[in-house]
Amino acid sequence: MPKLKRPSDGDNRGATDFIESLDRGLRLLEMFGSSQQAMTLSDLAKEAGLPRATARRILFTLERAGFVATDGKLFRLTPRVLVLASSFLVSNHVVSVLQPALDKLSSEAQEISSMAILDGNDVVFIARASPTRIFSAGIDIGYRLPAFCTSVGRVLLSRLPDDELAAALDRMDLAALTPFTVTDRKLLLKTIIADRAKGYSLVDREAEPGFRSVSVPVRRYDGAIVAAINMGAHVDRVSAAEMIERFLPRLREAAASVKSLLV
Incomplete structure (x- = not known):
């Protein structure tokens, strides 16, 4: 072997x-x-x-x-394996700075909020906050998803220059997770570049059936993207328009509140 x-x-x-x-x-x-x-x-x-x-x-x-x-x-x-994960969470500067902001965001919006980083071709969720009225389930710390079909993933991929982004998409296995997953490389490249210009990404039922989410980049003091935060909900409960109107401003406010603290 x-x-x-x-x-x-x-x-x-x-x-x-x-x-x-x-x-x-x-x-x-x-x-x-x-x-x-x-x-x-x-x-x-x-x-x-x-x-x-x-x-x-x-x-x-x-x-x-x-x-x-x-x-x-x-x-x-x-x-005992949780010791390995907790060591990362305790030592990670981004998590320690963002967690209070996520808690505040989740409490004010009364929705679940999460933070993710890029790990190869996947995103890994490393922080999460949930209002007390919502049962804590679904995406949790350590959960992985393909970057190309998630709002957090597209935000994180948008930090790459166009040529590097195209090369990264070429290396990915663009397998559809739902009937709505976009797998066309040229369309994905165009979408991520457009998301970069807008400063956010909205993904509708591409990663999980019946679920849509909106994400914004988390930038450190020099403007470099170090993470992404998102809020999501079932399509029957929150429309795409409501996500832009209600969730997006709060996400942007949370990301901006920690920029000067991230080094």
């Missing part, structure tokens, strides 16, 4: 600086996110592209460290 390797990061570090066993262990941890249930050794090895014996040794190590538990057949993550 071919060795499992991550794509080259393009720097000048040699092969001796790369710890393949650690890389494989992290990859195996990521595989648990592909299923909502506990997984067998064989399933995990297959998902990670690893020999069964290698996956077994990694899982035994993770179990000894407290990150994985097993009944002898099925493996599942333990709450």
Whole structure:
């Protein structure tokens, strides 16, 4: 079986600086996110592209460290893995600055608000706020979606120059998630460039059926886009026009309120 390797990061570090066993262990941890249930050794090895014996040794190590538990057949993550996520959230300057702004935004609008960053071809939601009247469900911290068909993703992609944006879209797998997902590269390029000019992105039922959202960029002190924040709702409850009229000004206000604090 071919060795499992991550794509080259393009720097000048040699092969001796790369710890393949650690890389494989992290990859195996990521595989648990592909299923909502506990997984067998064989399933995990297959998902990670690893020999069964290698996956077994990694899982035994993770179990000894407290990150994985097993009944002898099925493996599942333990709450200890949250230490890894919480370390990022605590140390991330953008999250610490934006969370109070998201809380204020959500409370005033009485809607759920979220923040995302770009990770490869996906967006990852790293902060969230919800009014007390709304049950906390759906998109949560750590949730991933393709960048090309989400409002936060298009806002984040808009920071790229046109030629880099076109190249980024060429590298993406533009698989439709709903009947409304735009997968035409030329149209996506045109749409994202237009969103850049407007300063916001509105995506209607492209990422999730029956759901639309509007997003704005979060800029640091020098104007560089470091994140995106959004608000969304079911299409039967909030129209696209209402999102522009009611949500967009609040999102812009929240983003502007933290610009001088982000370095």
